Amino acid sequence: VCFVPGGLDCSISFVSRVLGKVCVHGNQKGILSVLVPHLADLTKSDCIWQRICWRLVECVPDRWMEAVVLGFVQRAPRADVLSRLLGNLVVKNKKAQFVVTQKVLLLQYHHPTEVLQNLLGYLSLDSLRRALLIRVLQELLEIWGSSSAVRHSPPEQQQYISKAILICLSHLKEPEIESCRQELLTSMMEGVKCHLDSSLPQIRRLGMIVAESISSKINTDGPVLKFQYEEDDEARELKSLLVQTPPSCVVPSLPDDDRNQKADAELPLVLESNEKSHTAASAMPDEELDAELDSDDDLIPYDMSEDKELKTKAPVYIRECMEVLTGSEDVDKWEATVKALESLVRKNPAATREVSVELAKILLHLEEKTCMEGFVELRRRAQVAVLTTDPIPVAKYLTSQFYSLNYSLRQRMDILDVLVLAAQELSYPKCHRKTEHSDAPKPCIQLLPGSDSSKDWRRIIDERIKSKTRRFAKGQSQVELASSPNEFNSVAGHFFFPLIQHFDRPLTTFDLLREDHFVLGRLVHTLAILMSLAVNTTAVPAMGKALLELVWALRFHTDSYVRQGLLACVSSVLLSVPVERLLEDMTEQLLEAQSWLGDVMEKDPDGDCRRLALQNLLLMENLKKETKNSPL
Numbered sequence: 001v002c003f004v005p006g007g008l009d010c011s012i013s014f015v016s017r018v019l020g021k022v023c024v025h026g027n028q029k030g031i032l033s034v035l036v037p038h039l040a041d042l043t044k045s046d047c048i049w050q051r052i053c054w055r056l057v058e059c060v061p062d063r064w065m066e067a068v069v070l071g072f073v074q075r076a077p078r079a080d081v082l083s084r085l086l087g088n089l090v091v092k093n094k095k096a097q098f099v100v101t102q103k104v105l106l107l108q109y110h111h112p113t114e115v116l117q118n119l120l121g122y123l124s125l126d127s128l129r130r131a132l133l134i135r136v137l138q139e140l141l142e143i144w145g146s147s148s149a150v151r152h153s154p155p156e157q158q159q160y161i162s163k164a165i166l167i168c169l170s171h172l173k174e175p176e177i178e179s180c181r182q183e184l185l186t187s188m189m190e191g192v193k194c195h196l197d198s199s200l201p202q203i204r205r206l207g208m209i210v211a212e213s214i215s216s217k218i219n220t221d222g223p224v225l226k227f228q229y230e231e232d233d234e235a236r237e238l239k240s241l242l243v244q245t246p247p248s249c250v251v252p253s254l255p256d257d258d259r260n261q262k263a264d265a266e267l268p269l270v271l272e273s274n275e276k277s278h279t280a281a282s283a284m285p286d287e288e289l290d291a292e293l294d295s296d297d298d299l300i301p302y303d304m305s306e307d308k309e310l311k312t313k314a315p316v317y318i319r320e321c322m323e324v325l326t327g328s329e330d331v332d333k334w335e336a337t338v339k340a341l342e343s344l345v346r347k348n349p350a351a352t353r354e355v356s357v358e359l360a361k362i363l364l365h366l367e368e369k370t371c372m373e374g375f376v377e378l379r380r381r382a383q384v385a386v387l388t389t390d391p392i393p394v395a396k397y398l399t400s401q402f403y404s405l406n407y408s409l410r411q412r413m414d415i416l417d418v419l420v421l422a423a424q425e426l427s428y429p430k431c432h433r434k435t436e437h438s439d440a441p442k443p444c445i446q447l448l449p450g451s452d453s454s455k456d457w458r459r460i461i462d463e464r465i466k467s468k469t470r471r472f473a474k475g476q477s478q479v480e481l482a483s484s485p486n487e488f489n490s491v492a493g494h495f496f497f498p499l500i501q502h503f504d505r506p507l508t509t510f511d512l513l514r515e516d517h518f519v520l521g522r523l524v525h526t527l528a529i530l531m532s533l534a535v536n537t538t539a540v541p542a543m544g545k546a547l548l549e550l551v552w553a554l555r556f557h558t559d560s561y562v563r564q565g566l567l568a569c570v571s572s573v574l575l576s577v578p579v580e581r582l583l584e585d586m587t588e589q590l591l592e593a594q595s596w597l598g599d600v601m602e603k604d605p606d607g608d609c610r611r612l613a614l615q616n617l618l619l620m621e622n623l624k625k626e627t628k629n630s631p632l
Contacts, residue, residue: 016059020064020065032075036072036076044084082118083122100132121167123136134176134180144162150197165210169213170241191210191211199517200561204229209235315344318352325338383418384421387418391422395498405510407510419526419530420526420530426491496539499526500550503523520554525568544573552592560604597617597620601614
């Protein structure tokens with residue numbers, strides 16, 4: 001029962017039921033987009049209308065409460081308006097409390113940032129609701145610090161939870177931070193470890209930003225965490241959530257008369273300050289003025305316009321380059337050798353083959369001595385040149401070192417990058433290869449050393465699908481490129497099979513199936529690229545069969561980056577192996593893969609995995625249409 005201004009009693013439970021039923025039957029947007037602005041205006045200065053609005057939402061039956069509360073949260077312009085409309089509904093009604101503190105924050109992740117700000121700001125505006133705000137923060141940090149949640153939830157949901165954590169931190173007061181400081185520190189340490197272990201750069205950066213924010217809140221006087229990552233719009237948006245903006249920051253304008261009086265009052269102050277500075281300058285002694293004039297500014301500088309920088313001559317022999325890279329203390333000569341090594345290797349293939357394995361070993365262990373521009377790219381180009389000049393022995397050496405002891409993860413990923421780039425170069429026609437090499441951009445400074453060659457698999461597979469797609473529209477005829485033998489044909493097995501043999505054998509410092517899952521993801525992406533580049537080669541059926549066995553062994557891997565690589569492997573097998581060999585040698589594996597792809601398309605939390613699974617199923621459907629007697 002509510003009291004209206006006329007002194008009469010009225011019950012609005014019927015109106016609450018009508019509102020709930022209208023909202024739950026799909027008309028939420030239509031009715032609340034009109035009702036919420038009117039109620040916001042009426043409750044701005046009238047406490048009676050506030051009580052009427054509170055009773056309106058409190059009397060909604062529980063089975064319709066979610067639709068009504070969500071509608072109010074989504075359409076309230078600010079947190080203070082939402083507080084006037086709902087009051088302490090989340091404290092009085094358990095269903096509303098579940099929707100606000102659990103469903104919207106933990107089970108859904110499609111709401112925009114403004115809804116999160118309104119919702120968490122609403123919880124912070126009353127002392128009775130602030131306990132719910134702290135409890136929500138604790139639950140969000142528990143999920144954020146869960147390794148299982150990081151592995152199995154999509155990146156969009158993790159970004160949503162990170163935003164909610166930052167907004168909660170912005171509303172905490174100093175006594176509240178002091179009371180839960182140790183808990184925040186523990187959650188930060190657990191969560192940042194889970195996020196830094198992820199294979200996805202986006203997840204790692206989210207962990208860094210949230211950890212920095214928590215550290216800045218709990219260590220206001222001492223040192224705080226600081227990570228290095230790319231500062232883009234998304235990072236700046238996340239950091240801005242930590243700063244609480246007031247509901248209204250409009251400065252009232254002064255009347256014209258007051259503004260003129262203020263300007264007249266400021267003018268004498270400016271004139272007075274100018275007079276003081278002029279008087280101080282005139283009172284300066286003549287000795288100080290002479291001391292200022294008597295300086296080194298009268299000296300005439302040397303003319304250095306025609307000076308030329310002395311250039312260190314680069315070595316002209318391969319063995320000389322090896323000596324400089326291993327033992328020379330001359331930094332300029334070392335830099336000149338690194339810059340000239342690639343062209344020297346390509347110009348002297350015979351001399352390179354004599355020392356190819358030894359040179360590959362030197363380049364694999366070569367470390368930067370100076371802050372040399374583009375060192376990582378120059379070293380990688382030299383490694384690719386050595387590998388393409390003498391493919392078989394160098395490939396055997398690199399693939400054997402990938403599973404050896406005493407190598408860092410960075411070196412192992414460098415091996416994968418070099419193998420992919422060399423395979424691409426060997427599989428291209430020579431004339432096209434020279435054109436690409438001459439037009440290649442000069443190396444530049446890289447903030448993060450190393451290039452992620454696994455990004456190339458998507459482009460390669462998309463091009464292969466495009467080439468197999470029949471189009472009936474008329475268009476401009478394409479000029480055929482000059483053909484030449486595929487040099488990757490005879491060496492594809494030396495690149496591929498040693499990499500796939502020992503993936504399940506853990507070493508003391510290297511375990512692909514456990515903590516080093518990021519390198520495992522890079523490995524399966526590399527195998528997918530090598531499989532795609534080996535199309536029309538004699539080894540491709542055996543490669544395809546081995547790759548499907550690898551996919552079947554790792555199909556339930558928890559890391560989404562690894563699963564993306566496995567799905568890319570399936571695509572490369574379907575596009576590279578001839579249809580006849582697929583049906584003769586791999587029928588059983590394809591049937592098993594088809595069932596697995598259906599499950600991935602329906603149940604996988606990662607959007608890219610679902611898209612790739614659908615792409616593979618469409619490829620299988622095309623194979624079924626091409627072969628009438630297919631058991632698929």
